[in-house]
Amino acid sequence: MNTLAALVPILPLLSFLVIGLNFRRLPKPVTSILACGSVLVSFIFSVVLFFHIKGGNPTVNVTLFEWIPAAATSLGFSFVVDPLSSLMLLIVTGVGFLIHVYSIGYMHDDEGFNRFFSYMNLFVFSMLVLVLGSNYLMMFIGWEGVGLCSYLLIGFWFKNQAYNNAAKKAFIMNRIGDLGFLLGMFILYVQFGSLDYQTVFAKASLLESGNLILTIATMLLFVGAIGKSAQIPLFTWLPDAMAGPTPVSALIHAATMVTAGVYMVARSHALYILAPATMMVIAVIGITTALFAATIAIFQNDIKKVLAYSTVSQLGYMFVGLGMGAFTGAMFHLTTHAFFKALLFLAAGSVIHAMGGEQDIRKMGGLKKALPITWLVFLAGTIAISGIPPFSGFFSKDEILLHAYEQNKVIWVLGILGSLMTAFYMFRLFYLTFAGMFRGTDKQKQHLHESPKSMTIPLIILAVLAVAGGLLNIPAVFGGSSSLNTFLSPIFGSGVEPVGEVSYGTEILLMSIAVIGSLAMIGFAWFRFVKTATIPVTDGIKRPALSNLLYHKYYIDEIYQFLIEKPVLWLSDIMHLFDVYVIDKTVNFVGNATVWLGKQSGFLQTGNIGFYLIAMVLSIVAFLVFGLMI
Amino acid sequence: MEKYIFFTLSGLAIFSAIMVLVSKRPVHSVLYLILCFFTIAGHYIMLNAQFLAVVHIIVYAGAIMVLFLFTLMLLNLNLANELRKSILARVTAVIAGGLLLVTLVAVLKGLDASGPIMANTQIGMTTNIGKVLFNEYMFPFEAASVLFLAAMVGAVMMVKKE
């Protein structure tokens, strides 16, 4: 088992090295087999490990080598496989494998084919290190690694300057979060003398709840999660990150990397439950983000942007779950979200592929006939995210909302509101894309075709998962056994999750409210976009104030530009003047003075050897006289 | 007795040394220099450094000065119309030399080495020198042969026409 656990991340790394070092030479089929094969083998190992853990075996600890042997403690380059990380392993390698297979079809005529797959494998490796690491430092390595891959893949088509800017934006915003993560790590190390999960949690459990240092440390770690998981105020990079190829959006910016923040908080739940203030902040930021992003999504016209804002919104839900102490719920939603959001992105990719690169939903419509499989799987994903039973999104979202209801009614109401909006904008997207008449050009109409098998088969598998993912954790009210809860209980413990105080009746009532509301919103979307066939107004036409505000994403980018970018640029202009007039002048003065001095003393260098000799003799005399005088 | 010999030798040496500089023709300089070397060889004998005295004659008078003469004659440099440095340079040089003499003597006198030289020393004998040279200074001695070889090759290389 130890070897297996070590091989899971190492295989994609090897594949990355082989492809990355030979990316000019390898033919595409070899690259495809290497890249997909390594992830597939990792996935098989992950499955083995998963059942090993599920069978009640103890956690697997592998230390590859002692990395930083410090005085009192030693940080090992070590992996741990416990229920939490084995669940993440399945998601990362499983969804990762499907997306790799999909990419073969999607990227087949891109000149950067090999480069793309080497980055993807590097990403899978980094993500696995993040998930498997048995201390915060290992997590940080993975954390930075996925950030790097995200940067590389967003700017994959680096000939487009706008894409490069998007990549830089993502990277810089992540840096802000990373700084918080680092500081949090430092505080933990100073406080507990270790970064190892076991040691830190054991020592932290001795502190009383609400400990100030612990609160600060958890807040700082959460700043890292804000950056990585695109929460307010650091969320604007994620929609821009859609510049990358669609499989990248599916893998990195929907299914895995952006959920790293959620995973990190869940992993450190032992610290977070001791810091109620931080939990509250997480919940508030989560619900704010969920609503904020949902409102923006309603008025976006780019198919990938809508999905991006939807991702931000769903991540918000996960943080609500974490903030409410529903760690299992958050992990459950993370899992189902990975399924249906990856599915939606890949299906969107299929649409874009068929439309020849077009991403504006106003120019689509009526694609159902041309893309039957894509239509079907997209519908499955849309229903799943909208929370209609028995699709997966319903169960996971419901669990989070149930916990919210128990703890804080306001957050519950807001959460229901957000989920209604989710249903509306998702079906708006769905109807505008697939229903009605085709609104594109004739040339595009000729070009319409269903995607190749390598793309549709992963879509179908993901669709099945998105539909059935909820079976993982059917709540007791439906006679289920909450198997995910049981599976994760060694990690989160039984006492962490608030025990259900609500009766089954209330629970069913709450569910009904959400479901009926969602159905109503779907009906509204159908009425607006199918029955009356409203098309969102084209750019340049004046909109009503609210719609305008939302269309422009609350002008967040502009506000950041005004509040942060402008002052920074202004400051750097001043620094530039300082540089030019003070530092450069000083340095130049030193240089010029030396040159001047050299020129002045150059006359000593007459080239007359006799003169040199006399100077030498006189110097010797001077030395001897000096020697005599002492 | 010994004082007379010492001062005679010393006076002759200094005289010939000055004549090396004063002579107009380089050939005369060379000849005066040979005279000077012979007086120095006399000094070696006075110090009972017999081996040094003989080697000195062979190496300096026999080899080095012959080289000088060869060069002189091969290049046909024995011209009387000697170029002179400016009077200022010469005066400066003499003053500098005088200063150096004064300070050197002052410094070396400061060693308090006014006692007479040890009588009846035997260290300058060929046997003694040979023993020391081939026991303690074997490696430098061999290294010196390499130096000679390098100098020889260097000299040939430099003078050779392309």
Added chain:
Amino acid sequence: MNNVVQGLQLMPISYYISFCSILFVIGMIGVLIKRNALVIFMSIELMLNSINLLLAAFSVYHNDPAGQILVIFIMVVAAAEVAVGLSILVVTYRKNNSIDVNLLNQLKG
């Protein structure tokens, strides 16, 4: 033979110091005032010889043969130096058709 000059060995060391200093300074002045490279070489030999003599004198004074060994090595180096130096001189003569050191000012900055 060993005692041929025994009676002559009573000069104080300071005499040798003075004599050698004078010889050395004469050589040095020669180097400074002469323009003929050949004479400058001779002056250098003069300086080397004065040093050699002084070394031998101190060697006897301290009854240590190392000084005389050093003299031998100095002679070795001097011989090598003359060989190389004279060949440089010949090359210079070929180039400038003169051995005037005042012409050797190409290092001027």
